[in-house]
Amino acid sequence: MEWDDVRIFLAIARNGTLSAAARTLGQTQPAMGRRLKALETAVGQALFQRTPHGLVPTDEGAAMLAHAERMEHEAIALERSLAGRDGRLEGSLRVTSSEWFGLHVLTPALSRFAERHPDVTVELVTDSRLYSLGRRECDLSFRIARFEEVDVIQRRLLRLEYAVYKRSDATIPSRLITMDAAFSHLPDAMWLRARFPAAPIAFRSNNREVQARACAEGIGLAVLPKRLGDATAGIEQLDVGAAPPGREMWMGYHRDLRRLPRLRALVDFIVEVLG
Numbered sequence: 001m002e003w004d005d006v007r008i009f010l011a012i013a014r015n016g017t018l019s020a021a022a023r024t025l026g027q028t029q030p031a032m033g034r035r036l037k038a039l040e041t042a043v044g045q046a047l048f049q050r051t052p053h054g055l056v057p058t059d060e061g062a063a064m065l066a067h068a069e070r071m072e073h074e075a076i077a078l079e080r081s082l083a084g085r086d087g088r089l090e091g092s093l094r095v096t097s098s099e100w101f102g103l104h105v106l107t108p109a110l111s112r113f114a115e116r117h118p119d120v121t122v123e124l125v126t127d128s129r130l131y132s133l134g135r136r137e138c139d140l141s142f143r144i145a146r147f148e149e150v151d152v153i154q155r156r157l158l159r160l161e162y163a164v165y166k167r168s169d170a171t172i173p174s175r176l177i178t179m180d181a182a183f184s185h186l187p188d189a190m191w192l193r194a195r196f197p198a199a200p201i202a203f204r205s206n207n208r209e210v211q212a213r214a215c216a217e218g219i220g221l222a223v224l225p226k227r228l229g230d231a232t233a234g235i236e237q238l239d240v241g242a243a244p245p246g247r248e249m250w251m252g253y254h255r256d257l258r259r260l261p262r263l264r265a266l267v268d269f270i271v272e273v274l275g
Contacts, residue, residue, distance in 0.1 A: 005039040076136045079136060095266075097142040100212075100228045133253060154251065157275055158248075163223070164221055164238045167215060167234060169234075173221055175200050177215055178203075179211075183206050192223045225247075251270065
């Protein structure tokens with residue numbers, strides 16, 4: 001049994017489809033299918049059942065899952081331990097954040113970091129998904145909530161202030177732009193509904209930049225982080241008598257990487273520039 005095949009098994013079990021698992025591991029779907037078939041041949045069992053909702057582990061696959069996760073835990077712990085002993089200020093770092101924060105806040109800072117440390121390659125992944133620090137899906141993560149994972153070193157980086165925005169050359173619209181249903185519990189989305197209870201919702205998106213663009217098109221009022229709204233052409237802040245609630249931006253990394261020089265250099269630089 002090859003460890004790489006076990007990693008593929010875990011990715012399929014967690015994502016439910018070959019295509020989603022392939023994107024997670026940066027491989028092609030046909031390659032994933034071939035490796036899964038090779039693993040099933042090696043263990044002599046069918047590990048997944050095809051259903052209308054995707055690939056579901058069989059009883060044998062479910063039994064294998066717990067063992068595979070323990071194998072993964074030990075392999076990643078070894079990888080982190082060795083990485084933490086790497087004394088070079090070169091190599092790669094994977095950073096994750098939301099899309100708007102990555103574009104408008106992190107990218108300018110990371111550009112300056114690249115000038116200072118040209119031998120360090122930073123990969124910025126912008127996604128609403130929370131990547132796991134424990135499974136080494138990323139090295140450094142930025143979130144608008146405290147990290148709940150164990151063994152994560154975290155710190156409050158900055159406070160994000162929000163404001164209500166409208167199209168600059170338009171009258172005050174009567175409709176709203178807000179988060180989609182999955183994120184309707186966020187404080188700013190709840191505040192917007194409470195502040196304008198009679199206003200219909202014209203547009204929803206889980207992407208803040210899409211909301212800003214929709215606002216610039218005149219679809220409706222939007223609550224946006226000021227760092228995004230003030231940088232978006234065609235929209236302006238609207239004084240509604242009270243400011244929406246702000247959020248805290250947190251930065252975190254796994255404690256096993258705390259001595260990794262290139263990560264330490266990036267963390268210190270981010271704090272210097274943004275903190």
